[in-house]
């Protein structure tokens with residue numbers, strides 16, 4: 001039987017900070033930063049939001065869309081690099097908040113920006129093996145960038161949840177393929193607040209090598225070419241990498257436009273590729289073919305070939321992602337610093 | 351042991367999912383949960399009831415001098431919400447400025463961090479409300 005997406009949900013915090021506001025504080029040329037990173041603004045979580053609350057909101061939305069009973073969910077995997085606890089799973093908080101507990105398996109995943117797509121693969125395996133009826137895969141983050149670092153312009157917050165099953169699919173996952181190596185391009189040691197990265201090293205040997213190889217291999221083994229796809233979404237650490245990756249692979253701008261969200265919401269890390277995919281599903285029609293390739297530093301990519309079904313047109317998501325993209329209020333750098341706990345002496349109890 | 355840990359654990363269904371109770375006999379709904387229907391007494395029949403999380407602002411206040419743990423959220427709105435199903439519930443209204451609040455405005459529940467026991471304690475999640483778009 002075919003495996004695929006039964007329903008999905010998304011969530012973005014309401015607050016935004018503009019790239020030029022961050023550039024103003026650090027004495028950078030705002031136009032150069034915006035152009036260089038391909039980013040206009042990013043989401044900022046409120047004081048009482050974290051990767052768990054974002055995961056719960058996305059999961060509840062996915063449940064409303066799918067119409068399934070929470071008790072039928074046999075597995076919950078939450079991918080994040082900002083789990084609120086070092087020890088105590090986010091997945092159990094989500095399980096209780098959607099009333100899926102206690103008859104299920106649950107675990108947290110971490111793989112930089114690709115833990116959300118790894119969660120989808122885990123659920124696919126269990127569903128295909130006949131061990132569970134539905135799996136809930138979530139990518140959710142409230143990522144941190146060191147003040148003044150280039151990551152501060154992009155590191156944002158958001159998440160998406162997918163219910164994986166075999167019946168009533170709005171999209172079938174035809175194939176998944178992964179490409180993984182030990183590449184030290186970006187890391188955060190235990191107990192450290194901010195990540196570090198290899199600057200230019202994050203490009204060619206890291207992002208592009210994995211995204212390009214993974215995407216090419218999955219197309220090759222399915223005998224598909226870029227022109228066979230209506231849409232493509234690639235991980236979006238900034239607004240420029242995915243555009244370049246698309247060009248290198250032979251996709252045109254029309255194919256990636258819909259799922260390219262980073263310029264307006266920032267890099268939501270584990271939520272990035274899942275949110276781009278959700279934005280595409282909000283509009284895709286029966287028969288449309290989507291290529292989705294995530295990237296997580298450290299490093300690896302997961303590719304998916306997804307065929308949208310007619311059911312997606314009959315059962316549109318009642319809360320499309322655009323609702324969250326449009327619902328926004330700007331904050332200045334001082335408020336942003338407070339919300340993100342960057343002010344010395346302010347203990348935010350997080 | 352952290353103070354209130356067991357209480358929080360017991361109240362999770364209420365705090366996470368607005369699980370109250372209702373009387374099958376007279377249809378009265380209760381939040382927080384009641385174990386005995388005050389109207390029907392012994393003839394009442396109580397069972398769990400999940401509230402929709404939809405309601406409207408019945409009354410509100412702006413908190414400018416918050417208690418410990420809420421210092422950095424001030425000023426914030428604390429409201430009495432009249433739930434669609436009847437009962438009243440006191441909760442924080444998030445993602446809005448005090449001047450955006452009016453009595454009668456429609457609200458719906460959101461899942462948020464309510465309080466954390468310092469940086470090393472348990473994080474208590476629960477219901478808050480936001481204005482409906």
Ligand SMILES: [Zn+2]
Pocket residue numbers: 373374375376377378387388389390391394395
């Ligand atoms: Zn009664």
